[in-house]
Amino acid sequence: MQPANTTPQRKIDSYESPDFYALDDLLTAEHKLVRTAARDFVKREITPIIEDHALRSEFPAQLVAKLGKIGAFGPTIPTKHGGGGLDQVSYGLMLQEIERGDSGIRSCVSVQSSLVMYPINEFGSDEQKEKYLPRLASGELLGCFGLTEANHGSDPGGMETNFIERSDYYLLNGSKLWITNAPIADIAIVWAKNDQGKIRALILEQGMEGFTANEIDKKWSLRTSAIGELTFRDVRVPKENLIPEALGLKTALQCLDQARYGIAWGALGIAMECYEVSRRYAAERIQFDKPIASFQLVQEKLAGMLTDITQAQLLCWRLGMLKNEDRATTAQISLAKRNNINVAQRAAQAARQILGGIGITGDYPIMRHLMNLESVSTYEGTNDVHLLILGAYITGIPAYK
Template sequence: MMHDNFTSPDFYEIDDLLSEEHKLIRESTRQWVSKSVCPIIEDYAQKSEFPKHLIKELGEIGAFGPYIPEKYGGAGLDQISYGIMMQEIERGDSGIRSTASVQSSLVMYPLWKFGSEDQKLRFLPKLATGQIMGCFGLTEPDHGSNPGGMITNFKDDGDHIILNGSKMWISNSPFADIAIVWAKDENKRIHGVIVERGMEGFTTPETHNKWSLRASSTGELIFDNVRVPKENILPGKSGLGAPLMCLDSARYGISWGAIGIAMDCYNIALKYSLERVQFGKPIAAKQLQQKKLAEMLTEITKAQLLSWKLGKLKNDDKASSAQISLAKRNNVDMAANIVRESRQILGGMGITGDFSIMRHMMNLESVITYEGTHDIHLLILGNEITGHNAF
């Protein structure tokens, strides 16, 4: 069953489950990735540089907060539409998808869900177009999988607060105009705070020497007695549950993005196996190569159906955190296995920059770690199954 390299595989005719709007969104995103991302991304990854000129284009295709209501600059699309966009963007590169994910799920989402009306109107329309960019500060040097132990804190100072602490492994931070920062008040309660570029004592040093997500901008957030107006505190929700809700939104998008990587690598491996001749015939005619391809297709199909169903649950506001953890864990692991098998099919050619496989492989080492590690999601599921917290 042969298909165009950029649209296959769809072995179970999942297209039949999608609306015409979903298909239009997928096609327009695919065209943009094919035209604007694929031709340049290897060079930017080699340079370890984020292609900032893509920010405006991401805004133009609606990749920033597509499910945010139109009143606030979004497109008012459903969750499956968001997932499809993340899938297609990650076929190009995880770093570009991460930029869109952070802007959508970790910056715009908390502003929409927990922000005041003034905060929503002030920031969301500009974030939707990419006029301003944001980042999300939760992880700290000593508190990654245990975010509740954070030490970043603020003290009351009249109509301001004084913020101190640091965050690390923050996507978009070196160029972000605002940061949604999670910090404890004097009663140890966690709140979201909008910190703006230019506030005295706020710096964002860039992280260098990365082997993964090289075309994504990563850095730290440093707060040294930063005076933040109290009007910049998100009023809608406090406690650790607030940032975890944001992570659920991001993890959902990641589950779709991982499918995009797997699809890209499967298509590359299939095409190469049909063209590469050894011992007088294409290597696709060999049993072991067919085994690899058949298993790849099976796992991709399972992941496609899993994320589609999760999208339906999210549309109906029925998706649980544990269900999202299952999808993120399963699909990223699936993609990592397919990348490795694809690399083997290509042999030595698979390690070169002529193909996207090794870039995807390195990127997945970050994707499998951030927004909850592979093992943390396992424990979330274990807790859901048994009722016993093993953390």
């Protein structure tokens, strides 16, 4: 029989966010309202179920409609198309809270908002906006973004997927790999080369002949995310499904900038969660007749986590304001994504040490966050790729070419 009171249990989600520099003073009432709504959603809908879904490696599909109901899909899309009409800081705060719940759920939201709805809104025709955006915003439709291929990850410009023009349709062939939402998506934004070798984007719908999606299983990371492969074998795509203003790889990368911005906020959410879990645990866990929070090494870890988090909070807020003014650059977004993932990884590793053995169990979220961060640090550009983007900005010499 296990001795009583040996390990504090995390029975309820009593999360409170750290705000050491009173950054809430920089937020508007709307920002705080959006954050509260997202936080309440996580506590009510994600925290109670996420560990079981992660253990089963299962995406909680029942959350899709609920995420649509709270406005998590396309919050920055204009209201006339079903979006929330919110600013970029609101979007970031929403993703911060959702990723605190789980990276797999935030990935679903990011793909829907930044990689599916964003390109349709920015580059699509009026007919495409009317047809897809309201249904994507509500969660009636779920989308995915097909850019990465098995042989072309960090170098998407080398893609082999292609289409040729016929009289009243395009004939698409190829495949895409590591595609979030692929196995459950109703539509896919697929990037491919045309007859002239130019990269364009097509909207594919589930059920098109020759279009299949398979799930990647046996994942140790992002276990609650539905990730798969898209395959195209002589798929006839109607000409009206070509996104007219999506011209070249630069437009695909513009979409990725939107997603990377959200990841920077989401990673901050993980760091904040790990800090709060560690702080509470350290105050409750007794060793050598006193709480481990009284030991210098534990305090050093907590102080380092809070310092990192405060810096990352300032970075996210400033980047959000720059995006509101349409002044945020790719290099600035790369810095934020890379920095905040590193902050989250350090926080999760420190939390794992503070929690000791119980930190590897589903009683606490630390190990799940650690495993998820292994993927978050490499998708939408690896840490090294973002370092090289910064290097190219600093020196004017792109080392990856």
